[in-house]
Amino acid sequence: MIMSEQTTAAETAAAAPAPKPKRPKPKSMILLGEQTQTLFDNAQLAKERGEKVGWSASIFPQEIAETLGLNVLYPENHAAGIAARHQADPFLQECEGPLGYSNDLCAYAKLNLAYAAVLNGESVVELPDGGKMVKPDFLLLTNNICNQLTKWYENLARQMDIPIFFIDTCYNPYDYVTESRVRYVRAQIDQLIQDLCAFTGKSWDEERFQRVMQISQRNSYLWERANDLLDRKPSPLSGFELFNYMSAMVCNRGKESSTAVLEQLNAEIEQHIAEGTSTFPVEEQFRVSWDGIACWPYLSHNLRTLKKYGINMVASSYGKAWAIEYEDLDGMARAYCFASTNGDNATTMISRRLEALQKFGCEGTIYHVNRSCKVMDCQMMEVQRQLSQLAGVPFTSFDGDQADYRNYSEAQFETRIQGLVEVMEQNKEAKRND
Amino acid sequence: MYTLGIDIGSTSSKAVILQDGAVLAAHVVEPLGTGTVGPERALKKVFELCGLSQQDINYTVVTGYGRMNCDYADEQISELSCHAKGIHFLLPTVHTVIDIGGQDAKALSITDKGQLTAFQMNDKCAAGTGRFLDVMARVLNVEISELGPLSQKSSHPVGISNTCTVFAESEVISQLSSNVPIEDIAAGIHSSVAKRVAGMSLRLDRTPDVAMSGGVALNIGVVHAMEQEMGCHILVDPLCQSAGAIGAAVLAWEKRRKGEVDDHE
Numbered sequence: 178m179i180m181s182e183q184t185t186a187a188e189t190a191a192a193a194p195a196p197k198p199k200r201p202k203p204k205s206m207i208l209l210g211e212q213t214q215t216l217f218d219n220a221q222l223a224k225e226r227g228e229k230v231g232w233s234a235s236i237f238p239q240e241i242a243e244t245l246g247l248n249v250l251y252p253e254n255h256a257a258g259i260a261a262r263h264q265a266d267p268f269l270q271e272c273e274g275p276l277g278y279s280n281d282l283c284a285y286a287k288l289n290l291a292y293a294a295v296l297n298g299e300s301v302v303e304l305p306d307g308g309k310m311v312k313p314d315f316l317l318l319t320n321n322i323c324n325q326l327t328k329w330y331e332n333l334a335r336q337m338d339i340p341i342f343f344i345d346t347c348y349n350p351y352d353y354v355t356e357s358r359v360r361y362v363r364a365q366i367d368q369l370i371q372d373l374c375a376f377t378g379k380s381w382d383e384e385r386f387q388r389v390m391q392i393s394q395r396n397s398y399l400w401e402r403a404n405d406l407l408d409r410k411p412s413p414l415s416g417f418e419l420f421n422y423m424s425a426m427v428c429n430r431g432k433e434s435s436t437a438v439l440e441q442l443n444a445e446i447e448q449h450i451a452e453g454t455s456t457f458p459v460e461e462q463f464r465v466s467w468d469g470i471a472c473w474p475y476l477s478h479n480l481r482t483l484k485k486y487g488i489n490m491v492a493s494s495y496g497k498a499w500a501i502e503y504e505d506l507d508g509m510a511r512a513y514c515f516a517s518t519n520g521d522n523a524t525t526m527i528s529r530r531l532e533a534l535q536k537f538g539c540e541g542t543i544y545h546v547n548r549s550c551k552v553m554d555c556q557m558m559e560v561q562r563q564l565s566q567l568a569g570v571p572f573t574s575f576d577g578d579q580a581d582y583r584n585y586s587e588a589q590f591e592t593r594i595q596g597l598v599e600v601m602e603q604n605k606e607a608k609r610n611d
Numbered sequence: 612m613y614t615l616g617i618d619i620g621s622t623s624s625k626a627v628i629l630q631d632g633a634v635l636a637a638h639v640v641e642p643l644g645t646g647t648v649g650p651e652r653a654l655k656k657v658f659e660l661c662g663l664s665q666q667d668i669n670y671t672v673v674t675g676y677g678r679m680n681c682d683y684a685d686e687q688i689s690e691l692s693c694h695a696k697g698i699h700f701l702l703p704t705v706h707t708v709i710d711i712g713g714q715d716a717k718a719l720s721i722t723d724k725g726q727l728t729a730f731q732m733n734d735k736c737a738a739g740t741g742r743f744l745d746v747m748a749r750v751l752n753v754e755i756s757e758l759g760p761l762s763q764k765s766s767h768p769v770g771i772s773n774t775c776t777v778f779a780e781s782e783v784i785s786q787l788s789s790n791v792p793i794e795d796i797a798a799g800i801h802s803s804v805a806k807r808v809a810g811m812s813l814r815l816d817r818t819p820d821v822a823m824s825g826g827v828a829l830n831i832g833v834v835h836a837m838e839q840e841m842g843c844h845i846l847v848d849p850l851c852q853s854a855g856a857i858g859a860a861v862l863a864w865e866k867r868r869k870g871e872v873d874d875h876e
Binding site for chain 1: 676679688689690691692715726727728729730732734814
């Protein structure tokens, strides 16, 4: 089959029955759309005022920039959006071609490095969003999510001659954080705040920080609660929909606009629970957990295929990574030593997933073997084996990519899902006969 | 009661008619897969062989890569469950099945009743599949059926290190140009497939007996290489290539029988 970034009509027809009329967007999604638009608009306006605008890694303590009143955009989130809208191809070609990067690089990095080259006048690729990801004046970075980010950001910094404000969270093989590590990270946070103030001309206001932290913690609570409410049977929400709300946590965690989005989302979920309804469009026959980053280029194919077999994805290790709890700068330092699944050891990963499988009543797990994120794949096979044994729950894995559409086969995805369904159905029948 | 099982693969089509879920009435392997006249021919031939027609069939299950495009079947079931059921029908003591098909490889754990409990599949790459062997046979200028016996004459198998089919093809051409005996290259090719598939299979429990399914199981060279890699004896039934279609026919019989029981209730 010739790979195309667009899903073929024949494949779509195979995976989905006749299309139904679209239901109206819930208010929370409308609020989310407005919030996203505001984020990009504000960055543009700040740029026009001559203020400094930043780009940030997705798991960076957002409250620092929020307290300083800085406008910050998020390349990973932006790249996911480009991939989900099937607009990745020219950026991938540019990155692997004229820019000379390896095909093996993370696809978020490939998309963003090419996008940055366009902003920097080095490449000519039409920007499908009109360049709303405005050229940054500084970069914010932590290495708790992946180490490739450090090279990606270093290249951006050299390419555009801008500084990186970096927190080294250091590799943590334990399932706890030592005080010396907390002090090490805290000292970097203090220095980073000083340096960022000096660079941007902003000043640190402790009272404002406290207010931002209160908002941030409220948002973390609301995000976790929205995730947790999917433990109802049937689930009030189609689990994939939560992926859409992640930008409220990734890009806007310290903002009141996220509180509005997440309160509305929680209210809508509660209403579904009260009325016994769900946004999952068919009968929920199976409940599964999802492991790994979303396969953004094929999110709709993933969803259509799962829907075809009555599978609702009710638990995900991905989305919950942004439900981070801390109240002050020491807490922030401690939390960021652990804020990513890539930083967890296998024991921690397995115990968290086991708890989720049990809490959400999952009957199977789907693992996304993500070509872009080899660190995430590193422990996946062993986690699959141990978790399946401990929980007595079958699993399947599929090859895909978070943003490179060339690394996925629709037919192979469906065969694996169908196989999982057949095992889950037998397990159900065995329970009924017990 | 007659049931029909059809396995529309990527490189061949198989059709099986089963009487009462137990007696093999007819079976056909047509070397043309999905998107060709293969499925139609297989169907025509299987009816001719047993003197039956579509009207005599009580239930039809289709499986394989082309299963989504078959509108005359009552139900489609994944090739995972069908190979599990088919091998159980042929070799009831088996608990681990390795199926190497035209474009994918699977390792299956099955119960005493032939039910699938866990599985592993190859990644998107064609290495370790029947297609890989097809390409290599072409480079060696031998028929695919000759590859197995040829490799058994090898005294010094060469290493084929590339897992990429295209790169492995170049590697084989390079060995040929260095005058390496063709049988040693054939053995190296089989070892390469076996290493890849065994690595995947070893992620499962590998409860004995172990059997191979699918057309590649007819290649004695691959079976021996797999035995070496997995450190166990591997059973192969002469009808291994039809195991998916047999499983489909068995499942068709089980579904129909269950439906009749439910109707009576």
